[in-house]
Amino acid sequence: MVRLLGAGGLVHRRSGRQGPGLLHRDSAPNVTGQLHMGHALNNTMQDIMCRYKRMLGYEVLWMPGTDHAGIATQNVVERQLASEGKSRHDLGREAFIERVWEWRAEYGGKIINQLKRLGASCDWSRERFTMDEGLSTAVREVFVRLYQEGLIYRGDYIINWCPRCHTALSDLESEHEEVKGGLYHIRYPFKNGQGHLVVATTRPETLLGDTAVAVNPEDPRYQDLPDDTVLLPLLGRELPIIRDPYVSTDFGTGALKITPAHDPNDFMIGQKHGLASIRVMDDSGTINAEGGPYAGLDRFEARKVMLADLEKQGLLEKQEDYLHSVGHCYRCKTMVEPILSKQWFVKVGPLAEEALKAVQEGRTKIVPAQWEKTYYEWMTNIRDWCVSRQIWWGHRIPAWYCSCGEVIVSHTTPEACPACGSSDLTQETDVLDTWFSSALWPFSTMGWPEQTPELAKFYPTSCLVTGFDILFFWVARMMMMGIKFMGEVPFTDVYIHALVRDASGQKMSKSKGNVIDPLIVMDQFGTDAFRFTLAAFAAQGRDIKMSEERIAGYRNFVNKIWNAARFTMMNLGEDEPGELPVEPTLEDRWILSRVSRVAQEVGRAIEEYRFNEAANLAYQFGWHEFCDWYLELAKGSLYDQGDPKRQEATRAVLAEVFSRLLRVLHPFMPFVTEELWQRLPGTNDSIMTAPWPGDHDGEIDPQAEHDMGLVMEVIGAVRNIRGEMGINPGTVVPVILSAQGGQTRQVLEAQAARIQSLAKTQELAWAAEGEQPAKSAGAALPEVSVFVPLEGLVDFSAEEARLEKELAKLDKELTPSRKKLTNQGFLAKAPEEVVAKEKAKVAEGEDKIIRLKENLARVQSFR
RNA sequence: AGGCACGUAGCUCAGGGGGAGAGCGCCACCCUGACACGGUGGAAGUCCCGGGUUCAAAUCCCGGCGUGCCUACCA
Known part of the structure; x- marks a missing residue:
């Protein structure tokens, strides 16, 4: 249930030099609060970095913790209550919150233990929770300061409403999904009885709240209308026909019904034209009294009934299938209802601008860089953030309302209204979006608003590791808040990691049953x-x-x-x-x-x-x-x-x-x-504090690598002959080498014992350069020829076939290089070293070919 | 509707202008004194298709086709 958040700054070498800091998080929690693949990947990567940096001598701080997952946790506890036949309202706010804390005490630590099991080397003594006292203080401080600066306001706007969770959601929490629906063409009769105007809509039930019909002023079809007022079907309300360029002439009928209380665009148009807003649904998505005869019907039921009535009255002109994307609650998947409502918002424009600049200027680097584009895109088109939630589990908004109308926002509970002196104050019942507190994580966990030594030492942190699914939810918001309140970016690097899918590439989900449990x-x-x-x-x-x-x-x-x-x-x-x-x-x-x-x-x-x-x-x-x-x-x-x-x-x-x-x-x-x-x-001591062995330049020895390579090749050649010739692994074979150059021979002679033992050969014998050992299988290596006398071991036709295969392979390999060397353009324009390399390659290959051909001829002669 | 990725060996994928790679699987042989969850050897690819740039393209550019994802208020 709880989402993992992690923070860490890290570093400080003994010299005091800054190094990486870490932060982390994880993807959407599930009801059981179990560690899943996403957590595992995320934490493994952070742990790899932390352990590595620690071995390099850095002081690493990896701060673990979880957030309170407001809506999700509340849902779980409510479900628990429901099974006891109770609702949260039966308990009352305080008792309910008490109950959530109990739930957390019982299940909240589970995932932490699972993380330990994964080996995450966090500083467990610093575990934090977004509802902790310290973090809550930070939340209040931030809220008050943003409010004072006009960056938090309260107002009536269209928000995404979940009729099941009974709360507002931010735009991010409304997930769009393709839904098969219908596009209904409905006749709105002109008031004067001269026919009707046809309006196309996907949501006929909202017509109850229509306050106008709009057409594009340029639309030739609607230049000369018989009347400027239509009658709302089913209810008979008079609606003005307004003209607004927002309406597309090429969609539907070109006539758009305007329902300011239930659609964001309609709301905008409504404001512009001074239209009334009529809200026709209650918090559960049930039609309210404004819906007249349809009051009391659920929104989906109302649609059916209304369509049937329209049909009966001959007002449903046609209906076509229509695929469109509709918002769903990210927690419960219920279809979100856009509803006009009074909520608290963060004015993100000024904050986003700074957060955008920080990445553009490279103060924070996003890896892989392709995600920077996505980040820019979002930061540029960002809309104000609805932060109030109509639930109980979370940080209650520090605002009080006085009977005189005054709104007081304050760190502490006010005694009296500063405007009228009344002490009849009631606190806002809404709580804040969980992400509001998560956004403060990089500094709230280190004691902010106090100026603590941790903050001085570890802020900004070095690195945040996270999945892309949470780039906007969390990363972007931490950037905004970090810059705003700390004056500096919260982290210098953001590493965006992959998603873990099942073997066939499907996203793992409980409903698909393809989840691989990391614990198992x-x-x-x-x-x-x-x-x-x-x-x-x-x-x-x-x-x-x-x-x-x-x-x-x-x-x-x-x-x-x-x-x-x-x-x-x-x-x-x-x-x-x-x-x-x-x-x-x-x-x-x-x-x-x-x-x-x-x-x-x-x-x-x-x-x-x-x-x-x-x-x-x-x-x-x-x-x-x-x-x-x-x-x-x-x-x-x-x-x-x-x-x-x-x-x-x-x-x-x-x-x-x-x-x-x-x-x-x-x-x-x-x-x-x-x-x-x-x-x-x-x-x-623990290996955790052992030094990383990366500091041994003096032991890097190209000569040894080359010489060893030679020995390995000789052993490989003998093994290849054995394998291909079908010589029993137990048989010790004779071997004759012929080196091109004294140096090579010296190296091989010195390693004779190793070659004998690993290739299972008798003592090495040497042939003079160019000499042809009789009746043997041979291999041509860059600096040496290897021969395995075959008398009595195998038949020669096998060796003949092997050599021919080898020759064909070599020839195929050399073809591209040979072609290049006959190309004048290549010789003239390619860099010298590339040409030299190609020449050497061909020379070496041809030398091998000559030697292999000699072997072949010899083998053939024995047949 | 826009945007972003991806398409390389049977499978899963690295690589990313100058010699096609890995793991698993497959084939053959081997219980060699760390390991059969092992050893040795081997087979296997039109680097999606078509153009372009270049001396040189699997790699860069453009255009297709296919797949996945994200964002979006056209009712």
Whole structure:
């Protein structure tokens, strides 16, 4: 029920430098107050940022909390009462509010616990609720100040009314939906009896409140009318025919009935022409006394009855099917009724202007930037915000009415009327829109209107993470209020994340039954796997299609890391790892280089909100580099009893790299990494406070990366031959290498033991450059040729087929480059390095082709 | 009615002017002393269609087609 709001400013490095702050929220709450996918995604992303920044040494403040969800919560408690056969009116206002607090005490904390379960590392001691005393003080302060400045006013206007919730709604809370309806052509007889004027309407029941009929002054059809007054069908009231350019000549009949009390445009026209407004419905959408014979009928029933009567009287000329969009209450989906009513409004123009400028000037950056356009669009066309709600649960508007007519708006309950001195004052019964208090969240949660140290330190906050569905409801309003009352934007970045949908792209909803419950997912696959999945799929600007299959994939990854840890710890034993070796092996240099780079890349990706890249980078490294290669390579030294020094050195590297891997993974999977961190010898504090391993430039080693690449390619070539030739994995095969250049041979010779062990080969044999080992399968690599003698292992036709396949593939790959190099325009205009690259590529490819062709010829000769 | 996204391997999607990528699925082989939630190898794409810009387009521009979403007072 409660909506989650979060706030955080963060940062402050010890140097006092500003860093990111965080804020957050979530999407529409549901009656059970359960954590859903939207919350999970939102909070996972914020948590990733917070954990990462904390590891960098920033002081992070992530303030959690919820809002009071006025209408929704009241509905739930009313339903509860209804089941006891009571209404809120039976209880009275105070008792009812008491009851809501009880409800909140029982259910309100549920979602907070679920957030904790998700691993959200908020500052839980600072949890806030919009109905808290402090936040309520801020609400009052803001209301009074806006009123004093004329930015809040009370007046009669058309508002969106929910006949079921019995309250006014803001424009945003009225959700437009396509509805199949009818366009009814109704005859309004001229008063003088000379025929009739035909009016087209989608809402015939509102004719009871008509006070005029309008036509466009330019419309040729209506230049010479037989009379300037028509009679309202069914009621017989006289209606003037007015002329206004607002009326379109090309829609319907060009004649528009004017019902000022039940349509915003009609209201506008009514004001312009000084027409009366007749409200014909009560708060429940039932026709009132103004409806004469139709009084007491529900609005939908009234439509049916009236249409039948019109038909009977020959006044319904025709009726056609018509598809149009109609507002519905965002809480209960009841069709909204535009009704003229006295309400409180915020004059948003001046506030929106500043909020618009702040983004245009880049003081607040919206990511991805495409949303800035949407924000501008809304801020530019914004209309005044109806903030009063006719419900009880919420911040009661601090306005008092005196019997003399005076309106007093004040922080505290006034003793007497300043105008007449009377003490007969009654407070406004309406409460404020929940979003009014949510709009103050970035500063009200930190003690405003007091000037607190938190505000000084964390305002403006660094980042707000939210879904686009709430950009206007919340982000835009926080911008307006923050700038107005703090003089500065509430956050420097707004990250708009995707929506979580089901596997087939449908929006998850209870009614569709396609909801995946994050709590069940966490039970089934573990929170870490779930979080990792969310991060890995959170590409900017695209919705996430969630399915259990995908989560299972990342569950496997968590398991892989767990097993890598078992292996690591098994080898480390109880001792604290020693210093990194002075003379590391090639694989040691390589993995240190890689982990250093990856930590930097992951960090950068997180900072730029590229969560999917960050997660994939970590995944790729963890599984395919650390586990697939390094652990296998390290076994060589680890198991070598004959060289204890080497063993010791390898243990040190293994411990270091694994420790860094855990830290890189920590923001995504906090639970497993913490658990493993605690078991790692030599660690004591939480991994949360361990330093991010992004500061090891000195270990980045391009030479090691290149050399290791060479070794990996040779191993890959032998494995490929084995696989393609169908050689049993257990068979140890001979291998002959032929290197182009001493350097290459040196590297490979030094790594002979690794190649033998990972490719399952006999001792490496060497052929002179250009020499052709007989009866062998071969592979051509950039710097080296690899041959696997096949005598007795396989038949040569298989090798022949394999080589032909390889040649065809290479040829296909080279075609585009060859074409470019024969293109004069390319040679003349393309950048030198691009040309050089293409040349090198072709040269390398052709060299491979030559060697493969030699192999092919040789193999064919054995046939 | 306007606006915004998206269309890439069987599925879900990254990428975004110069060598088509990942995960899952699929095929083959393998219980190798961390892990079968595993290992090794492999197959697989007209990057929606049509124009244009460019030496070079999956990528930029224009126009289609298709899908999704948001905003809107034409009764």
